[in-house]
Amino acid sequence: MRTIHHPAIEEVALSQVLYALSDPVRLRVVQQLAQGGEATCSALDCGRPKSSMSHHFRVLREAGLVRTRTDGPVHMNDLRRSEIDQRFPGLLAAVLASGQELVRPR
Amino acid sequence: MRTIHHPAIEEVALSQVLYALSDPVRLRVVQQLAQGGEATCSALDCGRPKSSMSHHFRVLREAGLVRTRTDGPVHMNDLRRSEIDQRFPGLLAAVLASGQELVRPR
DNA sequence: ACGATAGTTCGAATATATTCGAACATTGAA
DNA sequence: TTCAATGTTCGAATATATTCGAACTATCGT
Numbered sequence: 001m002r003t004i005h006h007p008a009i010e011e012v013a014l015s016q017v018l019y020a021l022s023d024p025v026r027l028r029v030v031q032q033l034a035q036g037g038e039a040t041c042s043a044l045d046c047g048r049p050k051s052s053m054s055h056h057f058r059v060l061r062e063a064g065l066v067r068t069r070t071d072g073p074v075h076m077n078d079l080r081r082s083e084i085d086q087r088f089p090g091l092l093a094a095v096l097a098s099g100q101e102l103v104r105p106r
Numbered sequence: 107m108r109t110i111h112h113p114a115i116e117e118v119a120l121s122q123v124l125y126a127l128s129d130p131v132r133l134r135v136v137q138q139l140a141q142g143g144e145a146t147c148s149a150l151d152c153g154r155p156k157s158s159m160s161h162h163f164r165v166l167r168e169a170g171l172v173r174t175r176t177d178g179p180v181h182m183n184d185l186r187r188s189e190i191d192q193r194f195p196g197l198l199a200a201v202l203a204s205g206q207e208l209v210r211p212r
Numbered sequence: 213a214c215g216a217t218a219g220t221t222c223g224a225a226t227a228t229a230t231t232c233g234a235a236c237a238t239t240g241a242a
Numbered sequence: 243t244t245c246a247a248t249g250t251t252c253g254a255a256t257a258t259a260t261t262c263g264a265a266c267t268a269t270c271g272t
Contacts, residue, residue, distance in 0.1 A: 014206045015128050022125035023260090041219065049262055054220055059259095073269040074218055090200035098194050100120045129230090147249065155232055160250055165229095179239040179248055 004061065004068050009083040012064030017088065020063035021095060024103040026056050030065060033079040034096050040074045047106025110167065110174050115189040118170030123194065126169035127201060130209040132162050136171060139185040140202050146180045153212025 021027050029044050045053045057077060060066040067078045084092055127133050135150050151159045163183060166172040173184045190198055 014201070014204045015130050015133060018124045018133075018201070019128035022121050022128055024121050027121060027124075042217095050219060051221080051262055051264090052260080055260075055262095058220090070268085072218095073216090075220095088200060088204050090196050090203070094194055094196035094200050095120070095124070097196070098120045148247095156249060157232055157234090157251085158230075161230075161232095164250090176238085176249095179246095181249060 004070075006061060006067055007064045009064060009080070009087050012084070012087055014088065016063045017065060017084070017091070020059050020065055023056065023059075025052075026060055027095070027100075028103050029056065029060065029077075030079060030092075031096060033066065033077060034081065034092070038076050038078040040076060044077075046103055110176075112167060112173055113170045115170060115186070115193050118190070118193055120194065122169045123171060123190070123197070126165050126171055129162065129165070131159075132166055133201070133206075134209050135162065135166065135183075136185060136198075137202060139172065139183060140187065140198070144182050144184040146182060150183075152209055 021030065025046055025048065028046060032044055033039060041053050041057055042050065048056075057066065057068065057075075060077075061068055065080060065084060067080050069076050069078070079092075081092065127136065131152055131154065134152060138150055139145060147159050147163055148156065154162075163172065163174065163181075166183075167174055171186060171190060173186050175182050175184070185198075187198065
């Protein structure tokens with residue numbers, strides 16, 4: 001896979017972060033990464049096809065929320081927790097604390 | 107104007123709130139309401155036409171962020187701050203604290 | 213080099229949002 | 243009751259997002 005682009009934390013825009021988090025599938029992914037640590041894409045699909053999940057991970061990546069790293073044949077995804085916390089203090093905590101059941105896995 | 111519908115705070119969905127806040131114009135409106143208290147629609151247009159602002163206020167209303175009340179010939183809009191704070195503690199504080207310059211008025 | 217696995221990219225269909233002018237509704241005041 | 247001011251609604255154009263199958267790419271193990 002080509003080089004994956006991750007924005008520097010300073011160029012992460014609040015609107016983009018909020019937008020990325022406003023999709024139930026993506027919010028669920030973020031919740032799971034926050035809770036369980038890094039994971040592969042397919043471990044977090046909610047029964048959706050790979051191409052759909054790839055799209056969602058891309059949105060999360062471009063918003064600056066997730067960092068993806070190639071690890072052998074799989075892609076490991078990690079929440080950029082400390083960076084986001086630094087840039088937008090309290091935001092992730094508030095979002096994660098809401099504990100809404102957002103999407104049911106298929 | 108027909109009766110304006112406002113969702114009860116318990117039925118407000120996080121996704122919808124995040125989505126409503128992800129638009130720069132709407133985020134600016136929320137910032138201004140938070141800072142300056144209630145305001146009319148037209149006081150917060152950013153040079154956008156009435157119909158556009160009406161749309162944005164409707165999204166904010168339906169997301170549960172703003173309460174609109176008819177006051178004589180004008181519509182007064184108020185951030186539902188304490189209700190949102192109760193439902194999603196820390197969320198608005200985090201969003202407002204970011205202080206991003208989000209949209210330039212026209 | 214081949215096969216298996218994990219993701220990405222492409223393309224096209226569908227759905228959803230945004231924008232804004234024009235017409236309409238509501239109110240208070242002259 | 244006519245007017246001006248404030249918003250809403252409608253409609254249509256445009257833009258943007260989502261979805262998912264199919265084809266492709268990269269990596270590891272054999």
